[in-house]
Amino acid sequence: MTTYFLRRMLLMIPTFIGSTLIVFTILQLAPGGPLEQTIQRIQMGAAAQGETAGSTSDVMSGGGSVLPESALKELKRFYGFDKPIWQRYLIWLGVYPREVKHRDFTLVPGETEVIARAGKKDGQVWRVTVVRNGDEYSVIDEGTFSEVWRAKAETVDADGTVHGVIFQTETSGIMTGNLGESYTYQAPVTEVMKPRFKISLFFGLTGMFLSYIVCIPLGIRKALLHGSPFDFISSVIIFVAYSIPGWAMGGVFLVLFGGGSFWNIFPLGGFHSPTEIWEALSLWGKILDQLHHAILPIFAWSIGSFAGLTVLMKNGLLENLSQDYIRTAFAKGLSEKRVVWVHAIRNSVIPIASGIGGVIGVVIAGSYFIEKVFNIDGFGKLGYQAILDRDYPITLAFLVIVVVIRLVGNIISDIALATVDPRIRFR
Amino acid sequence: MSIFRKKKIQDPREISLSIYKKRWLKFKTMKRGYYSFIILIILYALSFALPLFINNRALLVKYEGHYYFPAFAGYYPGEKFNQDVPGEANYRLLSEQWENSGSENWLVMPPYPFGPFEDITVKGNAMYEPPSRQHWLGTDDTGRDVFARLCYAFNISISFALILAILNYIIGISIGGAMGYFGGKFDLIFQRFIEIWSSLPMLFVIIIIASIIRPNFFILILIYTLVNWIGMTYLMRAEFYREKSKDYVAAALSMGQSNLKVIFKHILPNSLVPVITYFPFAIVGYISALVGLDYLGFGLPPPTPSWGQMLDIGLQNMSKWWMVFSPVGAQFITLLLVVFIGEGVREAFDPKVYSRLR
Numbered sequence: 007m008t009t010y011f012l013r014r015m016l017l018m019i020p021t022f023i024g025s026t027l028i029v030f031t032i033l034q035l036a037p038g039g040p041l042e043q044t045i046q047r048i049q050m051g052a053a054a055q056g057e058t059a060g061s062t063s064d065v066m067s068g069g070g071s072v073l074p075e076s077a078l079k080e081l082k083r084f085y086g087f088d089k090p091i092w093q094r095y096l097i098w099l100g101v102y103p104r105e106v107k108h109r110d111f112t113l114v115p116g117e118t119e120v121i122a123r124a125g126k127k128d129g130q131v132w133r134v135t136v137v138r139n140g141d142e143y144s145v146i147d148e149g150t151f152s153e154v155w156r157a158k159a160e161t162v163d164a165d166g167t168v169h170g171v172i173f174q175t176e177t178s179g180i181m182t183g184n185l186g187e188s189y190t191y192q193a194p195v196t197e198v199m200k201p202r203f204k205i206s207l208f209f210g211l212t213g214m215f216l217s218y219i220v221c222i223p224l225g226i227r228k229a230l231l232h233g234s235p236f237d238f239i240s241s242v243i244i245f246v247a248y249s250i251p252g253w254a255m256g257g258v259f260l261v262l263f264g265g266g267s268f269w270n271i272f273p274l275g276g277f278h279s280p281t282e283i284w285e286a287l288s289l290w291g292k293i294l295d296q297l298h299h300a301i302l303p304i305f306a307w308s309i310g311s312f313a314g315l316t317v318l319m320k321n322g323l324l325e326n327l328s329q330d331y332i333r334t335a336f337a338k339g340l341s342e343k344r345v346v347w348v349h350a351i352r353n354s355v356i357p358i359a360s361g362i363g364g365v366i367g368v369v370i371a372g373s374y375f376i377e378k379v380f381n382i383d384g385f386g387k388l389g390y391q392a393i394l395d396r397d398y399p400i401t402l403a404f405l406v407i408v409v410v411i412r413l414v415g416n417i418i419s420d421i422a423l424a425t426v427d428p429r430i431r432f433r
Numbered sequence: 434m435s436i437f438r439k440k441k442i443q444d445p446r447e448i449s450l451s452i453y454k455k456r457w458l459k460f461k462t463m464k465r466g467y468y469s470f471i472i473l474i475i476l477y478a479l480s481f482a483l484p485l486f487i488n489n490r491a492l493l494v495k496y497e498g499h500y501y502f503p504a505f506a507g508y509y510p511g512e513k514f515n516q517d518v519p520g521e522a523n524y525r526l527l528s529e530q531w532e533n534s535g536s537e538n539w540l541v542m543p544p545y546p547f548g549p550f551e552d553i554t555v556k557g558n559a560m561y562e563p564p565s566r567q568h569w570l571g572t573d574d575t576g577r578d579v580f581a582r583l584c585y586a587f588n589i590s591i592s593f594a595l596i597l598a599i600l601n602y603i604i605g606i607s608i609g610g611a612m613g614y615f616g617g618k619f620d621l622i623f624q625r626f627i628e629i630w631s632s633l634p635m636l637f638v639i640i641i642i643a644s645i646i647r648p649n650f651f652i653l654i655l656i657y658t659l660v661n662w663i664g665m666t667y668l669m670r671a672e673f674y675r676e677k678s679k680d681y682v683a684a685a686l687s688m689g690q691s692n693l694k695v696i697f698k699h700i701l702p703n704s705l706v707p708v709i710t711y712f713p714f715a716i717v718g719y720i721s722a723l724v725g726l727d728y729l730g731f732g733l734p735p736p737t738p739s740w741g742q743m744l745d746i747g748l749q750n751m752s753k754w755w756m757v758f759s760p761v762g763a764q765f766i767t768l769l770l771v772v773f774i775g776e777g778v779r780e781a782f783d784p785k786v787y788s789r790l791r
Contacts (some may be wrong), residue, residue: 024629249768
């Protein structure tokens with residue numbers, strides 16, 4: 007059993023690499039990425055400026071491109087587009103060194119060394135010497151080979167002038183816990199995600215808890231009263247719940263209770279009241295305000311799993327009730343209560359227990375739809391917004407988190423299954 | 434427990450019927466599912482003739498001795514009928530004018546004389562009109578008739594789901610079947626692949642792809658198939674895997690039947706039951722998915738009538754309740770019909786007899 011789970015854990019690695027590689031490649035190959043968008047933004051800004059300033063000719067002279075070569079190079083370096091895709095992927099993973107702090111230098115023909123500025127150190131300009139040795143370049147700092155700086159040639163002119171760059175390297179990426187920096191929020195991805203993550207978790211956990219607490223007893227009751235009016239009526243409700251996605255139902259609730267055209271009972275969305283009001287509330291007021299805002303989204307959230315869970319419970323119990331061991335239990339003269347609650351129920355929760363891993367994924371990743379309908383700044387909405395903004399670090403970080411949660415969730419499902427059902431042996 | 438029960442056969446002819454015929458007869462006895470099936474089929478068939486019922490173009494125009502058929506022939510500029518409007522002729526106004534002036538020209542409008550695309554730029558249309566006798570479900574933020582859009586979206590949604598389901602089934606049955614039947618390396622490689630694929634959040638990937646290439650109807654189907662074929666493939670693989678180890682397959686093989694024949698003649702018919710019972714629920718999933726994608730703005734391109742887009746606009750104009758209730762209602766009714774069908778099909782194909790032993 008342990009070997010089985012160990013093997014599963016190890017298999018997570020190639021799966022993780024495979025799935026992230028697919029999305030990474032799609033994103034990198036996509037036209038209109040962050041590089042193009044930035045260039046466009048700068049060009050539009052320059053064009054607008056050119057119009058007001060009477061259009062100086064040298065801005066527009068570059069055949070439509072207003073960006074000087076060096077700025078373009080700078081941008082490419084910033085977004086990492088100066089490397090082939092496989093290198094970018096490895097850098098992003100954090101197993102291949104990333105080049106940072108680029109400084110240009112120029113080496114005139116015939117010379118073999120040049121002094122380059124490497125920024126500041128201890129309040130003074132830090133100069134290092136770049137030495138050319140054939141096609142190799144090395145950096146000498148204060149008489150010894152520098153440990154932090156490296157150098158390489160980028161372009162060589164026709165007359166032999168070398169345009170090169172010195173840089174430092176660092177190895178940091180997903181593997182080292184560095185999820186990168188968001189383009190749109192200008193902050194580390196982890197910091198952007200943290201508060202939103204909590205919000206989604208709040209809805210996910212309460213929603214899951216609620217749906218379990220309603221569905222399991224309801225499923226049991228429906229199975230015990232199979233064919234009764236109660237069973238029929240609750241089945242109708244379940245059909246209705248199954249035929250409208252939870253988020254669409256949420257929209258209907260908003261129209262009904264949000265004060266637009268019918269009743270004004272619940273707020274129109276948001277996680278809680280706007281900050282000005284929120285800050286002034288007492289603790290009790292905050293709790294009430296939070297609940298007031300949370301009721302509709304949580305209801306919409308749990309209705310999504312309502313039908314499936316109830317039917318799963320009901321059918322599981324019904325199936326078990328028609329098994330031979332139940333007949334035996336009755337034949338022994340056990341009371342119905344004992345047969346149902348001790349013998350049958352335990353076997354019927356097995357499929358529900360094994361679904362727990364899948365639920366974890368939904369709980370944590372949130373729901374784009376519900377968060378969009380109720381205008382909640384949750385985790386799902388963040389990922390969705392990141393795609394719209396072409397914010398690749400957040401998009402990829404979102405993906406990484408969801409994929410890891412799913413992979414771990416699958417294993418948790420199996421463990422849960424093996425725990426509740428001793429007959430199951432994984433090999 | 435069914436072996437303990439002797440099933441009564443009312444009609445002796447039933448014995449010789451094929452299994453599918455028997456299942457069909459059984460399905461017919463499930464009134465709710467059967468009538469839902471008939472209603473849905475009729476509605477879907479009618480929805481192909483929607484331009485005849487719900488259209489802003491006249492069915493027939495008699496003008497200066499000539500007959501025109503705008504509903505079929507398409508665009509006629511207003512000048513054609515000596516009408517002073519920009520662009521296309523406004524047949525509703527035309528009809529009024531001719532009637533008032535007692536002219537000899539006349540035209541026949543469809544029963545519901547509003548189209549899904551004509552907006553505020555057409556004279557006489559207004560934004561945010563509440564439901565009335567004219568506009569049964571009101572108009573939206575650009576003055577388009579909600580009811581007309583709803584009906585056209587019905588056709589698109591069902592077509593989308595059907596094509597998607599059929600594509601998925603073809604891929605799933607062929608790849609999944611081959612995986613289960615041949616096993617070995619082929620199976621192993623695809624299994625890894627499927628594992629990778631299924632660890633990806635599908636909706637997220639679809640949104641990423643859809644944000645890069647603005648999809649039309651068929652590209653959207655292609656993208657969706659690309660990320661969604663896994664489920665069916667896995668189901669079929671398990672089915673084939675199980676069936677392959679059964680005696681009848683060994684018997685067929687030992688008699689020298691070819692692989693192809695074993696797959697298509699022997700195993701496939703035996704492994705279709707779960708696939709068929711799943712079909713209606715797959716349709717439910719695909720219709721909801723289309724609504725969801727359209728709602729997020731990554732579905733069909735904008736002027737296309739779609740429930741998701743209508744819902745999106747509706748939720749931006751929360752006080753105009755008809756703009757929210759109409760698409761949700763339409764989706765609800767459609768999905769409910771499909772769910773009823775699915776319930777009937779399941780009962781007919783895969784009946785579960787629960788006997789309380791007490």
